[in-house]
Amino acid sequence: xxxxxxxxxxxxxxxxxxxxxxxxxxxxxxxxxxxxxxxxxxxxxxxxxxxxxxxxxxxxxxxxxxxxxxxxxxxxxxxxxxxx
Amino acid sequence: xxxxxxxxxxxxxxxxxxxxxxxxxxxxxxxxxxxxxxxxxxxxxxxxxxxxxxxxxxxxxxxxxxxxxxxxxxxxxxxxxxxxxxxxxxxxxxxxxxxxxxxxxxxxxxxxxxxxxxxxxxxxxxxxxxxxxxxxxxxxxxxxxxxxxxxxxxxxxxxxxxxxxxxxxxxxxxxxxxxxxxxxxxxxxxxxxxxxxxxxxxxxxxxxxxxxxxxxxxxxxxxxxxxxxxxxxx
Numbered sequence: 382x383x384x385x386x387x388x389x390x391x392x393x394x395x396x397x398x399x400x401x402x403x404x405x406x407x408x409x410x411x412x413x414x415x416x417x418x419x420x421x422x423x424x425x426x427x428x429x430x431x432x433x434x435x436x437x438x439x440x441x442x443x444x445x446x447x448x449x450x451x452x453x454x455x456x457x458x459x460x461x462x463x464x465x
Numbered sequence: 466x467x468x469x470x471x472x473x474x475x476x477x478x479x480x481x482x483x484x485x486x487x488x489x490x491x492x493x494x495x496x497x498x499x500x501x502x503x504x505x506x507x508x509x510x511x512x513x514x515x516x517x518x519x520x521x522x523x524x525x526x527x528x529x530x531x532x533x534x535x536x537x538x539x540x541x542x543x544x545x546x547x548x549x550x551x552x553x554x555x556x557x558x559x560x561x562x563x564x565x566x567x568x569x570x571x572x573x574x575x576x577x578x579x580x581x582x583x584x585x586x587x588x589x590x591x592x593x594x595x596x597x598x599x600x601x602x603x604x605x606x607x608x609x610x611x612x613x614x615x616x617x618x619x620x621x622x623x624x625x626x627x628x629x630x631x632x633x634x635x636x637x638x639x640x641x642x643x644x645x646x647x648x649x650x651x652x653x654x655x656x657x658x659x660x661x662x663x664x665x666x667x668x669x670x671x672x673x674x675x676x677x678x679x680x681x682x683x684x685x686x687x688x689x690x691x692x693x694x695x696x697x698x699x
Contacts, residue, residue, distance in 0.1 A: 392571075396571060396616065397571075397574060397650070399572050399573070399574060399575075399576045400572065400576070402576075403576055448525070448529065448533065449525070451526055451529065451562065451569055453561075453568065453569040453616070453617070453618075454569045454571055454616060
């Protein structure tokens with residue numbers, strides 16, 4: 382049994398996202414004046430070979446906290462789905 | 466008297482390791498020792514330097530993969546015994562990722578990678594890395610980074626300031642911490658900090674690239690001089 386974790390890591394709201402700002406300016410130049418803001422984050426797919434959803438969730442939370450995000454500047458969220 | 470030995474950690478992607486080796490070797494009685502990231506052994510070094518570069522290609526976040534390399538377990542242990550650890554540029558990023566120093570280094574506020582000479586001021590000269598300077602000395606030391614914007618929670622910034630942990634600030638040539646001098650957007654113009662115990666220093670500017678006049682400045686030399694004098698006397 383395995384689960385696919387779809388993980389999103391985003392900069393915390395208090396952190397200036399210069400990459401998002403640059404993309405927003407580019408869209409402004411393209412005439413999309415209704416685009417008010419962009420925040421750019423990371424999307425990761427991780428396959429976790431655990432028997433139960435609870436175990437997969439525990440592992441996923443751990444790897445997000447330990448390595449995949451930096452809690453000082455980022456937040457993370459994830460969804461798990463079973464894979465065959 | 467036995468030589469002072471200084472370990473320089475080489476990660477895949479380090480690119481200031483040999484500049485640092487050269488700067489260290491230029492001090493009589495001091496011997497650089499290269500330490501490979503996969504080693505578990507600090508080879509009896511008296512101090513450890515994490516050099517600049519792009520360890521592990523800056524993948525995921527700068528310094529985030531390097532912090533889990535085998536040698537870092539030894540470095541964290543070494544730092545825990547209040548032995549000296551100096552992180553320069555990417556080395557500073559590794560130190561904040563592994564929690565030896567507080568805060569984080571995020572993308573420069575101006576978005577650009579900045580590679581040029583800067584001026585920084587010595588805020589705290591009562592550390593083992595800066596006691597050959599006078600407080601307020603203005604140094605010409607180059608930077609080369611894209612993620613050097615120092616960020617921490619307001620509470621952390623307050624405690625760093627109150628405890629004298631801010632060691633270097635980006636300033637103009639007169640020593641004023643202006644907005645123009647703060648080219649990467651760091652909170653409180655912070656260019657370098659020490660831990661509470663004072664044995665771990667991280668800074669974004671490159672003192673090893675300002676270690677002799679031929680390089681355009683020798684203002685960074687006293688960082689090494691301070692540390693090595695401390696080690697020789699210890």
